[in-house]
Amino acid sequence: MDVERISFSYIKQELFLTVALFLVALLVMRVWFLDEIFVPVLVSTIFTLVVGVAIGMVWRRVAKQSPDNLPTFYTAVSGFRLLMALGVMLVYYLINGGDTMLVFFLVFMVFYFASLIHHSVFFARVSNRL
Helix, strand or coil: CCHHHHHHHHHHHHHHHHHCCCCCCCCHHHCCCCHHHHHHHHHHHHHHHHHHHHHHHHHHHHHHHHHHHHHHHHHHHHHHHHHHHHHHHHHHHHHCHHHHHHHHHHHHHHHHHHHHHHHHHHHHHHHHCC
């Protein structure tokens, strides 16, 4: 198993997915004049990139040092991603208040679920190959 290549592939795909979502969001902003979603899009993009890179790097370490713990890793990543998302939403709420939370929540969930689906599909394929 080429752990380095798989880890790099995951990070690269997560980067492409995030950039594609960011560009689609910018297009939506321009077409429908939704300038108020720029900050939620930016926060969601940064969150997705940071979490995606962290998951890819931690997966590489776990796969190299103790591949028997990969199922535990997948479970822990789900919890980690959820807690980080809740933390980001709490910080956004504390900074901007409740008026903009619905817009932020909707934009953030698009990025969150896209990243979650990518993670599930990618590692299901990797696990099946092993």
